[in-house]
Amino acid sequence: xxxxxxxxxxxxxxMPALQAVHAETSESSSTSASVDGQDQAxxxxxxxxxxxxxxxxxxxxxxxxxxxxxxxxxxxxxxGTGYLRFIPGPNKERxxxxxxxxxxxxxxxxxxxxxxxMRGYYGTAYVGLNFASxxxxxxxxxxxxxxxxxxxxxxxxxxxxxRAMGGTALGNFSSDTNGFGSTALGxxxxxxxxxLSPSLIGEANISPNLxxxxxxxxxxxGFGSGTQNSFGYTVGLSFRFGKKLK
Numbered sequence: 001x002x003x004x005x006x007x008x009x010x011x012x013x014x015m016p017a018l019q020a021v022h023a024e025t026s027e028s029s030s031t032s033a034s035v036d037g038q039d040q041a042x043x044x045x046x047x048x049x050x051x052x053x054x055x056x057x058x059x060x061x062x063x064x065x066x067x068x069x070x071x072x073x074x075x076x077x078x079x080g081t082g083y084l085r086f087i088p089g090p091n092k093e094r095x096x097x098x099x100x101x102x103x104x105x106x107x108x109x110x111x112x113x114x115x116x117x118m119r120g121y122y123g124t125a126y127v128g129l130n131f132a133s134x135x136x137x138x139x140x141x142x143x144x145x146x147x148x149x150x151x152x153x154x155x156x157x158x159x160x161x162x163r164a165m166g167g168t169a170l171g172n173f174s175s176d177t178n179g180f181g182s183t184a185l186g187x188x189x190x191x192x193x194x195x196l197s198p199s200l201i202g203e204a205n206i207s208p209n210l211x212x213x214x215x216x217x218x219x220x221x222g223f224g225s226g227t228q229n230s231f232g233y234t235v236g237l238s239f240r241f242g243k244k245l246k
Contacts, residue, residue, distance in 0.1 A: 066156040070208045071110045073240040078103040080236015084219060087228050088125040088139055088173060089187040095139065097121035101234045109245060111151045117165055117197075119143045119234075125173075127185040134185060137176035143169045143195045143219070159211075161201040169195035169221050188223035196220040203238060211238045 084097040099121045107113035121141040128135060145167030153160040173182035174190050183189050197219050203211040212235075219230040 063156060066208075067154055068110070070156060070205060070240075071107075071151065071154055071159070072244040073209070074107055074242035074245060076103075076105040076107065076113070076238055076240045078105075078213060078236055078238045080213065080234050082119070082217070082232055082234035084121055084217070084230050084232030086121065086123065086141070086219075086230045088123075089127075089182075089185075090224065090226065092186060093126050095123040095125050097123040097141070097230075097232070099232075099234070101236065105149055107245065110154070113149045114146065115149045115163060115165060116146045117143070117167075125187060127187065130185060132178065132180045132185065134177060134180070137173075137182075137185065137187070139176070139182075139187065140172045141169055141221075142172075143167065143197075145195055145197055147197075149201070157205055159203045159205075161203070163197075163199040163201060163215075165197045165199075167195050169193055169223075171221075171223050191223070193222040209240045211240075212236075213238045 078101070080101050082099040082101050084099060085094045086097050087093075088095050099119055101117070101119040103115055103117045105113040105115040119142070121143075123139055124136045125139050126136055145165035147163060147165035149161055149163040151159050151161045170192050171188055172190055173187040174180075177185055177187075181189075197217055199215045199217045201213060201215040203213045205211045215234045217232050217234060219228075219232065221228045221230070
């Protein structure tokens, strides 16, 4: 009887400890299950993120390779036509010049090149009534320039570049004056002068080697005793060729 009372008393002392151990075990199992659930959710999401990242990386690699293939040839040739508004003499109305334009660019890198340019302008100047009875003589101008070209933005389908050229221009203002001369009609005298031309160039790629180009030009010349700022544009085709730049 005494043994039973002692057993019951000992069991009563151990019950709180057993309950605490059971509660701690349950909490640990619940925490472990929660952590396992989070790990499984992350594992389930990880393959999807990896696929998206791989797709994005492959797209970037293809785009970079296309840009490389398009803009890495050493040479680019351009042939086109243009339009320019030019003042042919002091106090004269502006002339609508129509032109041809040829260029050859040697690229030192995918962005930087050196351009040589030749162009010719043709128009009809209005000189008003005069003693020679010549009111609309034909005039022309020719330019030879060179300078750096820099592609500021390159994409697989298009590019934007800036260019600054300098050189010389020849004005022919007297050939259609029946020997009276250009100055007698208020036009600039024939001759050579300096020529400067900053440009903004946009190209839309038809293929990796062929593009449609549109360029806005400011043609600065010094005929007579003044300075002429003539604004216009050129449009034509550019062809890229030669070995690839390293």
